[in-house]
Amino acid sequence: xxxxxxxxxxxxxxxxxxxxxxxxxxxxxxVYIIMLFAASNPLGLCVSIPFLVLAxxxxxxxxxxxxxxxxxxxxxxxxxxxxNMFFIDGQVLWQLGFLKITLxxxxxxxxxxxxxxxxxxxxxLLTYTTSPIALTDGxxxxxxxxxxxxxxxxxxxxxxxxxxxxxxxxxxxxxxIMSAQKARGADMESGGLTRRAKALIPxxxxxxxxxxxxxxxxxxxxxxxxxxxxxxxxxMKQLKIHSRDIxxxxxxxxxxxxxxxxxLWAPVVLTMx
Amino acid sequence: MIAIKAQELTYTYSVGTPFEKTAVDHINLEIxxxxxxxxxxxxGSGKSTLxxxxxxxxxxxxxxxxxxxxxxxxxxxxxxxxxxxxGLVCQYPEFxxxxxxxxxxxxxxxxxxxxxxxxxxxxxxQAAAAVGLKPKTLDSSPFxxxxxxKRRVAIAGVxxxxxxxLILDEPTAGLDPKGREQILSxxxxxxxxxxxxxxxxxxxxxxxxxxxxxxxxxxxAGVVMYDDVANVFSRAKEIEKIGLSVPQxxxxxxxxxxxxxxxxxxxxxxxxxxxxxxxxxxxxxxPHA
Ligand SMILES: Nc1ncnc2c1ncn2[C@@H]1O[C@H](COP(=O)(O)OP(=O)(O)OP(=O)(O)O)[C@@H](O)[C@H]1O
Ligand SMILES: [Mg+2]
Numbered sequence: 132x133x134x135x136x137x138x139x140x141x142x143x144x145x146x147x148x149x150x151x152x153x154x155x156x157x158x159x160x161x162v163y164i165i166m167l168f169a170a171s172n173p174l175g176l177c178v179s180i181p182f183l184v185l186a187x188x189x190x191x192x193x194x195x196x197x198x199x200x201x202x203x204x205x206x207x208x209x210x211x212x213x214x215n216m217f218f219i220d221g222q223v224l225w226q227l228g229f230l231k232i233t234l235x236x237x238x239x240x241x242x243x244x245x246x247x248x249x250x251x252x253x254x255x256l257l258t259y260t261t262s263p264i265a266l267t268d269g270x271x272x273x274x275x276x277x278x279x280x281x282x283x284x285x286x287x288x289x290x291x292x293x294x295x296x297x298x299x300x301x302x303x304x305x306x307x308i309m310s311a312q313k314a315r316g317a318d319m320e321s322g323g324l325t326r327r328a329k330a331l332i333p334x335x336x337x338x339x340x341x342x343x344x345x346x347x348x349x350x351x352x353x354x355x356x357x358x359x360x361x362x363x364x365x366x367m368k369q370l371k372i373h374s375r376d377i378x379x380x381x382x383x384x385x386x387x388x389x390x391x392x393x394x395l396w397a398p399v400v401l402t403m404x
Numbered sequence: 405m406i407a408i409k410a411q412e413l414t415y416t417y418s419v420g421t422p423f424e425k426t427a428v429d430h431i432n433l434e435i436x437x438x439x440x441x442x443x444x445x446x447x448g449s450g451k452s453t454l455x456x457x458x459x460x461x462x463x464x465x466x467x468x469x470x471x472x473x474x475x476x477x478x479x480x481x482x483x484x485x486x487x488x489x490x491g492l493v494c495q496y497p498e499f500x501x502x503x504x505x506x507x508x509x510x511x512x513x514x515x516x517x518x519x520x521x522x523x524x525x526x527x528x529x530q531a532a533a534a535v536g537l538k539p540k541t542l543d544s545s546p547f548x549x550x551x552x553x554k555r556r557v558a559i560a561g562v563x564x565x566x567x568x569x570l571i572l573d574e575p576t577a578g579l580d581p582k583g584r585e586q587i588l589s590x591x592x593x594x595x596x597x598x599x600x601x602x603x604x605x606x607x608x609x610x611x612x613x614x615x616x617x618x619x620x621x622x623x624x625a626g627v628v629m630y631d632d633v634a635n636v637f638s639r640a641k642e643i644e645k646i647g648l649s650v651p652q653x654x655x656x657x658x659x660x661x662x663x664x665x666x667x668x669x670x671x672x673x674x675x676x677x678x679x680x681x682x683x684x685x686x687x688x689x690x691p692h693a
Contacts, residue, residue, distance in 0.1 A: 316516030336502035
């Protein structure tokens with residue numbers, strides 16, 4: 132059950148997506164997100180389909196992983212779709228008392244859901260193909276101009292990596308603690324709300340204790356290896372833009388151009404707000 | 405009576421991801437009621453995974469598991485009852501303590517069983533005494549104790565449920581020699597007194613040789629041997645081939661045999677070793693005190 136959470140999980144591999152410069156990946160993911168929201172025409176959204184299929188195909192991430200990453204956001208999608216369906220005015224398709232579904236509401240609901248689904252599927256690809264270390268490296272470099280504004284870019288990036296890195300660890304820890312308490316007869320599946328909330332205590336307390344312990348140990352280990360922030364730190368792996376990065380950038384650029392073109396010239400198939 | 409029976413038991417972690425890993429592979433096993441079984445196997449051989457099936461924490465990917473003759477995953481089985489019947493002390497149980505006081509923590513298991521307060525109180529005190537905790541420790545916070553004391557509290561928490569089958573996953577890892585000796589003797593005493601089934605996972609062959617009656621050897625997700633201690637350790641060559649060792653004393657006797665001394669091949673504790681040496685010396689007419 133808990134294992135289904137995959138955010139921040141890296142799938143090692145050797146595809147072109149894995150080997151791309153993390154900075155380029157972050158930029159292109161951002162462009163992809165903008166592209167999704169720029170597409171005011173449903174046809175424009177369809178451009179993302181070949182894009183995603185190709186990206187997942189190239190990266191060799193199994194298709195089940197897409198479904199896994201989508202599972203946690205399903206409730207949000209359903210909720211927003213319902214809101215959109217019932218509360219947007221327009222041409223009435225179906226009515227029951229004060230409830231009515233309009234054509235505009237329906238299309239908006241569908242388009243919004245697709246947008247969120249594509250958003251999650253696309254951005255998960257970034258964390259699936261980029262190791263947390265490469266990811267922060269990229270983030271740090273991208274934001275390094277902000278250091279002039281006295282923003283602690285390195286520290287923020289380091290905090291993010293550690294947070295990302297520890298999500299799976301904490302999930303695993305939670306699983307182990309749950310097993311241990313179940314082995315002592317803890318009942319987590321039945322009972323009312325208060326009983327279930329109470330049943331969480333035996334899990335949360337050891338989890339917090341272990342999280343703090345880990346944080347302590349990690350800090351100590353980092354200090355033992357003379358870590359003292361970003362000042363004057365050099366890198367073993369230098370980031371370089373290769374031809375594959377240019378190639379991918381061009382590909383994303385073409386997709387983006389297609390979306391804009393569709394926005395401007397394609398016939399309006401369905402009206403959206 | 406057969407306490408634990410596994411039939412073609414298989415468990416695979418993370419099915420359908422690149423991390424797919426079969427940790428228990430078609431295991432067949434029968435463990436008699438009242439047996440004291442040592443479980444050995446190299447790191448990652450699937451020991452922890454296997455024993456988590458015995459109280460229904462893990463659902464087999466395929467195969468069956470029977471406890472006291474009941475199929476754990478049959479539709480009408482109340483699995484929660486078996487979590488109590490089969491007491492499992494997980495690896496590093498001291499990190500799972502959570503209550504304000506040691507007393508309350510030990511009482512968590514019996515409390516979940518729905519026992520009366522008087523019964524709970526009696527069991528908590530009994531279990532605490534069994535693992536060598538002083539009565540005054542019962543009122544302190546479990547987080548203030550040393551690692552070894554925490555471990556005792558955790559073990560007491562399971563003992564207090566008075567399980568028919570007691571499974572301990574490396575209960576002595578990281579303890580000092582005295583602490584190890586104490587905890588294992590307490591478990592042995594508990595076994596003698598109640599005649600219940602005990603499974604002890606350990607990386608110390610000396611401990612297994614000293615306390616267990618039978619040994620289950622796991623390697624690469626499968627069972628390699630399941631036999632009496634003497635029979636298992638007499639197959640030293642095979643055991644070493646799968647990356648484990650036999651007790652030191654067994655190795656000493658193996659070397660003696662290689663040098664042509666007529667000593668037995670099933671020596672695995674100091675006690676036996678002494679007797680065997682004395683016997684040999686006597687046979688040769690060497691005078692000794
Ligand atoms: N939660 C998990 N998810 C994925 N794989 C796992 C998980 N737990 C264990 N494994 C894998 O299953 C295999 C068996 O693990 P298990 O913990 O049963 O070994 P073990 O014999 O208890 O080892 P140890 O002596 O180190 O405790 C290992 O290869 C391990 O990597
Ligand atoms: Mg283990």
